[in-house]
Amino acid sequence: MTTVASTPDMSERRYRDSSDKTLADYPRPSVAVDTAVLTLDEQQGLVVLQVRRPNADGWALPGTFLHEGETLAMAVARSLQVKANVEGLLPRQLHVFDALDRDPRGWVLSVAHVDVVQPARLEERFAASTRLMPVRAPGRLPFDHPEIVRRAVEYLQSRYADRPDPDRLLGEEFTILQLRRAHEQIAGRPLQRDWFRRTMEPQLEPTGQLASGARGRPAELFHRREPGS
């Protein structure tokens, strides 16, 4: 281990030692973000947003390189805005992919994210260059993107395990059946009717109104319990 002479114009060198040179001495990796934007689609269930790969065939998750002065969350928001015209909400980190040969462009770390957005936020998305694909059949995706989708779904499943629609994928009012259908799409399996009602109803506020239009006895409409009640 050789000690490298310090760069004289570095103003802050407190952390240097024989194994930890100054900031400027090393080649730096590019850092990218890739995001699995998840939402619930009326027809397709749980879907993930994809964008056309520029100058390449096929589709990919939206992503971009991290710019100077940006946090990861800002880069995620920018990539969604620019590539898909979608306003993200609260991106959450999933994993850093760092295999040395993962990107033919060179040394690129990719920080995978998940962002759960309400369906309405995807209505204005670029029609020609974006698509929504079911998470269980997302089509052919490059790089680590299939793994990102897998981790994103896993995250959403744990988030929805015992709370009623925490990310407001449904509207403000819904019946317990509608809520259960949404949770079943996310869980990827049928949920028990009895257990579901007993778990969710105490966390909901009845509106006093009834749903209409369906066959059978009309169901009561609920909304989410407001914070602080």
Added chain:
Amino acid sequence: MTTVASTPDMSERRYRDSSDKTLADYPRPSVAVDTAVLTLDEQQGLVVLQVRRPNADGWALPGTFLHEGETLAMAVARSLQVKANVEGLLPRQLHVFDALDRDPRGWVLSVAHVDVVQPARLEERFAASTRLMPVRAPGRLPFDHPEIVRRAVEYLQSRYADRPDPDRLLGEEFTILQLRRAHEQIAGRPLQRDWFRRTMEPQLEPTGQLASGARGRPAELFHRREPGS
């Protein structure tokens, strides 16, 4: 959004588009790794490894900058080897800290890791420049390091929730009381005697031997169930 002219000598430009320029066009962040190395100490319980801050007062978690040709796991292993003379095992990512002003040296992303190592691996550590501190009173730590310790402990707790010592912090043979004491150090709270035995015993193999030296009826010694039995 302006399109930037491509750099002619880039061999790989398939991914370029108006918002996603070539690799070389952007300033890149430095990427660091910081690691909470956890182990069980006979006296202090669950402890975290700290190293003296070079050219600064106080202590910090071991870390280093990512070098070219290295994965994050390799950088973690190197930082533990060089800074503490400790051989790490299986670092796991916790979080990327990316606040713009988090490091006075400049633009530095830090990927926080946790690594659980057997106490024996820490015996040869540098005596003068390292120390082990209880995770619940780790002393004054810089940057995001207290948060890293918090997340590391949370990770370990979920890992130890219902499996007998998955990271082999105990020796090969142990009594159920020794196992429970270790799990209690990690959980940070007393665990119920009845439930603990009922949960763990089916996952253990009796050795047929008995512990000796203590007061009271000697306890049976167990070892971990070998894979495939």
Added chain:
DNA sequence: GAAATAGTGTCTTTGAGACAGTATATC
């Protein structure tokens, strides 16, 4: 024998699952 720890048996409580019964709408 007293004290301490190991190990076992079992009662209670809790929550999930199963299922049947009642309520209220559409057709």
Added chain:
DNA sequence: GATATACTGTCTCAAAGACACTATTTC
């Protein structure tokens, strides 16, 4: 009234918690 769906009551079962009892050692 037939059918469909919403809602409620309750039995069963499994696991956690609590607690008591027996077993076997040291002192």
